[in-house]
Amino acid sequence: MKMSDLRLPQGVRDCSGETPEAVALNLADAVAEFLAARLREAPRASLVLSGGSTPLPFFKALSSKNLEWGRVDVLLADERWVDESDDASNTRLVRENLLQNQAASARFLSLKQPGATPAEGLERVKAELADLALPIDVLILGMGNDGHTASLFPDAPELKSAMDPECQDIVAAATPASQPQKRITLTWPPLRDARFKALHLKGEDKLQTLERALSEPDEVLEMPIRAFLKPGLQLFWSP
């Protein structure tokens, strides 16, 4: 299967490529261009990233872009509630692979704050994000094969309130039974309103998940990624 075999909604742009490296370079070019344009208009720009295995080559490519990184706020769309020393920490992934080279001077806003659980640390996370300018400028999402994106998991008891279009909180705790760690995630409104939205995917399995998501677009709580398959989204997929 290829991305061109799927019937994408109108206004969703297919930016797929032949290899993960080529797609990572194209995505890094597009993100750097968008951030540079925002920095010509605004004092600061924001970049929201996802963790997982897919974004590594993208992080490395983006870290060498010549931008005024000191004016860029970098944060994650979601995080596992683990210490930064843990292999499962997305924060660690970003620090080691993106916040290097030119990008070392970016300001990183951490979703992992002190507290035994994300619910306990939630107020501290909100304080950390208090002066983040909204809307978010650039949002890069990933997707799991259960249809989750960020940490908006179908089996999280907190999903309904985090996906509420009127949700007043920028972050929510997520405790999906399917996951070994508790999570923290940005909620639907700030993710929905991002100016530049990309979904970065690798592998045939992700295409099959996307096909399933496209088959019932309105059942958003079954597969939260469905909420994002809307005009304006750019899909960066590679085999």
Ligand SMILES: O=C1O[C@H](COP(=O)(O)O)[C@@H](O)[C@H](O)[C@H]1O
């Ligand atoms: O759990 C997560 O996984 C997804 C996708 O990860 P990948 O390994 O398939 O790239 C990611 O988007 C999300 O941020 C992360 O917390």
